[in-house]
Amino acid sequence: MPSHASSATTQPPASDPLGRERAHLAQSRAALRAMRADVESLDISDVTGNWVNAAILEREINDRIKALADLADTPLFFGRLDFLHAPGAALAEGSAGERFYIGRRHVHDADGDPMVIDWRAPVSQAFYRASKKDPQDVALRRRFGYTGGELTAYEDEHLTDPTAEDQAGALLAAEIERPRVGPMRDIVATIQPEQDEIVRADVHGTVCVQGAPGTGKTAVGLHRVAYLLYAHRERLARTGTLVIGPNRSFLHYIEQVLPALGELDVAQATVQDLVAKSAQVEVRGEDEAAVAALKGDARMAEVLRRAVRSGITMPTEACVVVRGSRRWRVPAYELEELVRELMEREIRYGAAMAALPQRIAHAVLVRMEQAGEAPDDRVQDAVARNPAVKAVVKAAWPPVDPAKLVLRLLSDAEFLSRCAEGVLTEQEQALLLWAKPARSVKSAKWSPADAVLIDEARDLVERTPSLGHVVLDEAQDLSPMQYRAVGRRCTTGSATVLGDIAQGTTPWSTASWDEALTHLGKPGARVEELTMGFRVPGEVIDYASRLLPAIAPELSPARSIRESVGALSIRQVPSPGQAVDSEALDAASALAPATPPQLGSAVVDACRESLKREGSIGLIAADPRIPELGAALQAAGLPYLTPGTETTAEARLTLVPASLAKGLEYDYVVLDEPAAIVDAEPDRRTGLRRLYVCLTRAVSGLTILHARPLPEALA
Numbered sequence: 001m002p003s004h005a006s007s008a009t010t011q012p013p014a015s016d017p018l019g020r021e022r023a024h025l026a027q028s029r030a031a032l033r034a035m036r037a038d039v040e041s042l043d044i045s046d047v048t049g050n051w052v053n054a055a056i057l058e059r060e061i062n063d064r065i066k067a068l069a070d071l072a073d074t075p076l077f078f079g080r081l082d083f084l085h086a087p088g089a090a091l092a093e094g095s096a097g098e099r100f101y102i103g104r105r106h107v108h109d110a111d112g113d114p115m116v117i118d119w120r121a122p123v124s125q126a127f128y129r130a131s132k133k134d135p136q137d138v139a140l141r142r143r144f145g146y147t148g149g150e151l152t153a154y155e156d157e158h159l160t161d162p163t164a165e166d167q168a169g170a171l172l173a174a175e176i177e178r179p180r181v182g183p184m185r186d187i188v189a190t191i192q193p194e195q196d197e198i199v200r201a202d203v204h205g206t207v208c209v210q211g212a213p214g215t216g217k218t219a220v221g222l223h224r225v226a227y228l229l230y231a232h233r234e235r236l237a238r239t240g241t242l243v244i245g246p247n248r249s250f251l252h253y254i255e256q257v258l259p260a261l262g263e264l265d266v267a268q269a270t271v272q273d274l275v276a277k278s279a280q281v282e283v284r285g286e287d288e289a290a291v292a293a294l295k296g297d298a299r300m301a302e303v304l305r306r307a308v309r310s311g312i313t314m315p316t317e318a319c320v321v322v323r324g325s326r327r328w329r330v331p332a333y334e335l336e337e338l339v340r341e342l343m344e345r346e347i348r349y350g351a352a353m354a355a356l357p358q359r360i361a362h363a364v365l366v367r368m369e370q371a372g373e374a375p376d377d378r379v380q381d382a383v384a385r386n387p388a389v390k391a392v393v394k395a396a397w398p399p400v401d402p403a404k405l406v407l408r409l410l411s412d413a414e415f416l417s418r419c420a421e422g423v424l425t426e427q428e429q430a431l432l433l434w435a436k437p438a439r440s441v442k443s444a445k446w447s448p449a450d451a452v453l454i455d456e457a458r459d460l461v462e463r464t465p466s467l468g469h470v471v472l473d474e475a476q477d478l479s480p481m482q483y484r485a486v487g488r489r490c491t492t493g494s495a496t497v498l499g500d501i502a503q504g505t506t507p508w509s510t511a512s513w514d515e516a517l518t519h520l521g522k523p524g525a526r527v528e529e530l531t532m533g534f535r536v537p538g539e540v541i542d543y544a545s546r547l548l549p550a551i552a553p554e555l556s557p558a559r560s561i562r563e564s565v566g567a568l569s570i571r572q573v574p575s576p577g578q579a580v581d582s583e584a585l586d587a588a589s590a591l592a593p594a595t596p597p598q599l600g601s602a603v604v605d606a607c608r609e610s611l612k613r614e615g616s617i618g619l620i621a622a623d624p625r626i627p628e629l630g631a632a633l634q635a636a637g638l639p640y641l642t643p644g645t646e647t648t649a650e651a652r653l654t655l656v657p658a659s660l661a662k663g664l665e666y667d668y669v670v671l672d673e674p675a676a677i678v679d680a681e682p683d684r685r686t687g688l689r690r691l692y693v694c695l696t697r698a699v700s701g702l703t704i705l706h707a708r709p710l711p712e713a714l715a
């Protein structure tokens with residue numbers, strides 16, 4: 001079997017297979033260095049005519065140099081495929097019997113022959129999908145283990161040999177259990193078949209992924225963007241890609257994954273960032289839950305549609321255009337017809353406003369022609385700009401400022417009632433109105449939900465530009481109006497929607513994916529389910545899943561890839577004079593759910609214990625308990641970070657408010673007082689869902705400390 005590695009001059013003997021693989025790695029590294037040196041030595045002085053081109057080219061070259069960087073602590077390839085036959089003429093890279101090394105990026109030698117194949121190339125797909133049942137012509141799949149940047153082990157699967165025993169699994173387990181320090185890592189080496197199906201799904205279709213905590217939804221979404229950028233580079237570079245996450249600390253946690261895969265140009269934002277930017281208002285206010293839920297209700301779209309069009313007025317007088325010595329008259333009934341016709345067409349308000357003067361001018365031109373004149377396009381444009389025509393347009397189809405319009409809706413009861421009639425009840429209308437109406441757009445205390453309304457109004461006036469692909473993570477928390485806001489940013493593109501109904505913690509959280517996809521404007525999109533958990537140990541996920549009947553009865557519990565015994569520890573901290581009898585505690589907590597100071601010191605002890613192990617530690621607690629625990633950690637001399645700050649080998653403990661825990665993970669989690677986490681939410685189901693999120697953040701171990709009784713299902 002020909003191999004590019006075999007051309008090496010210092011080839012170790014066949015009796016040292018690992019040595020041979022290391023030699024191929026060394027040669028690949030040298031080839032990558034040569035590729036980088038080629039780019040660095042490019043002289044662009046005579047190909048760039050002006051400084052703008054030069055700047056663009058220079059940026060592209062710099063990006064290319066960055067993309068060709070050799071990551072010191074990961075080897076250039078993580079796998080090898082030996083095919084039995086020619087993979088097929090349609091495959092871009094590869095020929096009969098050849099051996100392929102699969103890695104993060106493509107590396108070729110001086111002759112242009114591949115040393116490492118990009119994991120996204122068609123030929124690499126077999127690395128993720130081939131199985132004994134369907135070997136896809138793969139004779140051998142080899143997975144490499146590594147420490148730092150050096151290969152230390154390998155594991156073989158002989159897919160076409162029925163007598164061969166599989167050893168695969170240990171490296172995957174080691175990869176998953178590798179202690180977490182720093183931001184989220186890529187999973188290219190160990191993407192699983194069910195995940196790969198989603199990663200490589202067609203760019204034209206929207207995919208929605210329901211998955212229990214830790215099933216790899218975020219990882220899959222990020223790898224999907226990287227895959228799509230590889231497969232449709234030009235198109236997506238033009239239209240743009242965007243990853244939407246729930247908050248800044250989450251975005252910070254995931255921000256290194258795509259650059260590590262060589263993708264530097266993917267935008268990241270929260271829904272709030274996105275709409276506040278386009279709405280051009282400062283968000284400084286908060287709505288009460290009921291008000292926010294109503295503002296996020298899809299019915300608001302109809303209210304806004306009516307509001308935007310509320311100023312349209314039928315002309316009652318003729319339009320008289322004077323040109324030279326002649327006067328041209330378009331009667332009121334004809335103007336009305338033009339306005340009605342535009343109203344019936346489903347075009348944006350602003351586009352119709354721009355079309356109306358041209359329509360009126362056309363009516364004038366028809367009259368000119370009837371009178372024997374031969375006006376051309378320039379005359380039509382001049383007529384469209386005529387003050388008489390402008391005056392008619394301004395009165396009939398007045399300009400709309402989206403923020404001012406929403407301000408009026410929320411302050412003017414009569415206007416709101418006109419726009420909301422038959423859509424919202426009177427009580428609902430009353431709920432929407434500001435107690436103290438704002439004077440101006442600038443001084444108004446806009447809430448996040450208001451910004452979404454303004455964004456919707458803006459889109460009714462002027463089409464929001466669409467991106468090529470949008471990944472929407474933690475989607476279950478979006479309101480229908482937020483789904484619409486995301487949907488209009490991918491009207492001509494596609495989306496990957498990731499979420500878990502059981503982790504919905506907003507009052508408006510998604511009840512069904514079909515409904516959510518309809519609001520997104522992608523009805524009928526494929527819904528896939530991921531069921532294998534990679535984060536949470538079996539014992540912990542089983543424990544957390546006891547909450548499912550109360551929080552999402554339609555979902556089945558996730559399975560875990562690992563059964564690590566002893567991963568879960570539950571400790572009750574009795575306070576002096578307080579019975580540990582749960583009935584008594586229930587009665588006590590109903591009155592005043594105070595938490596004894598002993599809990600704080602037990603929590604500090606648990607943190608100290610966890611810090612003796614390797615990896616990151618998250619202390620998760622109800623938001624109101626954070627100041628007290630922060631003080632306790634400080635008093636004990638334990639330095640801690642806040643979410644979004646990168647953990648390092650020196651600073652490994654993060655104090656996490658329950659409201660920010662979603663999407664994050666730590667090797668060891670110390671969970672403070674579950675009852676307080678439940679109580680911090682407006683209703684019990686949301687509280688239990690928040691607790692479910694917090695219980696499922698640990699990779700290796702979870703310690704729960706409580707003084708108050710645990711919620712029933714967990715007791």
Ligand SMILES: Nc1ncnc2c1ncn2[C@@H]1O[C@H](COP(=O)(O)OP(=O)(O)OP(=O)(O)O)[C@@H](O)[C@H]1O
Pocket residue numbers: 175176185186187190191192195211212213214215216217218219220500503534535662663664665696
């Ligand atoms: N195929 C895989 N190989 C190795 N690790 C994986 C794999 N899939 C997922 N993981 C790891 O499992 C952990 C959980 O993944 P991820 O955060 O994507 O899950 P999630 O479904 O988004 O979880 P949550 O619902 O809690 O947000 C991460 O550390 C991720 O790197």
